[in-house]
Amino acid sequence: MKKLLLGDEAVALGAINAGLSGVYAYPGTPSTEITEYIQNHPLAKERGVHSRWCTNEKTAMEAALGMSYAGKRALVCMKHVGMNVCADAFVNSAITGVKGGLIVLAADDPSMHSSQNEQDSRFYAKFALVPCLEPSNQQEAYDMMAYGFDLSEKLGEPIVLRVVTRLAHSRAAVEVTEPKAEKLLSPSTDQWVLLPGIARKKYVALLGKQDAMKQASAESPYNKVETSASKTGILTCGIAYNYVKEALGNDANLVKISQYPLPEEKIKALAANCDDLLVIEDGQPVVEELVKGLLGAGYPVKGRLTGDLPRTGELNPDNVAKALGKATGAVFAPAKNMAARPPQLCQGCGHRDVYAALNQVLADYPEHRVFGDIGCYTLGALPPFQSLSSCVDMGASITMAKGAADAGLFPAVAIIGDSTFTHSGMTGLLDAVNDKSNITVIISDNLTTGMTGGQDSAGTNKYEAICLGLGVEPEHVRVVVPLPKNMPEITRVIREEIEYKGVSVIIPRRECIQTFARHARAKKQ
């Protein structure tokens, strides 16, 4: 049966039908729809497949590893930068090995449509010495779930599955197979205690599996060879294959790479038949660098590092066609009457009232800095508010404000959303409390994970208790309702807490207007 699915949905359904027992994830564009699809899928519900959102990617990775330990199939999903958050658990999961199949899905975002960098998750797979699968289309994304779980169990290692935005968020028809049963509970009897003496042995064992991983790549149905008379060989990875096919049709000498470690023999054979190689990969020049080592310094390898393709940003049919020497047709001149239309906070959003109040108070403190964080409220950096001095990574608002305050900066204000606070802000707040840092933390609580579309937030109804538990003084945990009519009260509270020499937390709390409208509609029906 064929079904029209987003790349993310193909991953989700592929996992369910491969006998998935649990998905563990924190929302992050472009990976969010995977977990949402599993949460709403009838069979996953009937089977009781775990799908509740996790507090962050590290808790997700560890819980999935626990499920794998118990013998069942688990999936961890995150956007690429989530790999940084779970890296400790992920890298060590290659050392422990796995029991039930474990797939770590990283959704990369070349061109940074909704991200802070364009790091390439294939590096993580190589770093941890585990295989990586990179589907080129929605069908492969679906098929690779069952394939990946089998491979994971066969090798006893986690598998990275890398998708990019244009696959995650593109729809196509997918041939769907019959669902398989879940694995039964059968906990591992292997040694998983990574004391140094044991870890050394397990690391050697992991290195011992590298040949089997290479063999799997060599035999993989997803690493394909196509031949033509052309003297330029093409190495193309994941969705880049589609852009090559769009430009050249069947007239290409190529190796399509969708499983790593690299299929070295196929690449060497291609190189031997050609004068040079052009590497076309979305993201960073991972393969380009590896292939230079594989073929030696004398062999000409072209790609992003040589300027044949742009060094930054995602691939598209145009930059790939250009690299292949194909001209585009004549285009219309750009429109004269045009202006950028950046995203903005919704009209009526509570974050707007928070920024209005904050800007009003901080106008009296010219030396102030506001350290921002990741979420809808990052848009407070743009006009009309222009309130933020930084936004770096999940949770960095509190810790950067603390460091700046340690250096003597005053007032040092942090603004962080409710979900980001539980994701990675709590530990930093504890540091600030222990140091009695002179910072004002605003937890702008809209009762949801807003930017990714309104998923449950792990700490809802617990924020005051968390702050008190971490040691913030009760008289400096203040709750306000961000509405224009409350402006006098909100500005008074902000002013008082800035003037307090120590850690204070202000929690402006009002539901996200998008989830509010959705809840109202649901009630009506």
Added chain:
Amino acid sequence: MKKDIILCGVGGQGILSIATIIGEAATKAGLYLKQAEVHGMSQRGGDVQSNLRLSTEPIWSDLIGEAGADLIISMEPMEAMRYLAYLSRDGKIVTSSKPFVNIPNYPDEEALQKELDTLPSIKLDIETVAKDCGNPRGANMVLLGMAAPIIGILSVENLREAIATVFSRKGEQVVEANLKAFDAGVQAGSK
């Protein structure tokens, strides 16, 4: 035969509903389809677009290349022109004529309309048409109706059926209201 379409507008204007309907119709008609969209931050009052590719043959790229689009369907006149580089020289723009002004530096509206008139385009005040047929939230269906006779690879009737299927879970009334808006768009577009 193939048809490459760029759907565009401002986040929240309902372009994804149009994409869903064309997707449903294409699937029913047995066509190959790829539809790429951008989710996430860009939804909120910013520019949004979706690449929709329909073909009787298998499709490779999820994205449409420069000068590749047969059609730009836009909920907003300036947004229609944002993607001009992607419009084929033989392509056509179908757009709402009414600006959505949520930025301080929106271009001069008269100059914008004049520039649009120099391009192969048809435009219509779809919001007024939607209101006039009693479905003020159906402007996107009016727009789809305007584009329907030009899409070619799908018939007007294919699209009507898809509207009925997509909205069926919301009840008969919603289906009727959307079909009425769609038909008004077909009428207005063929004038």
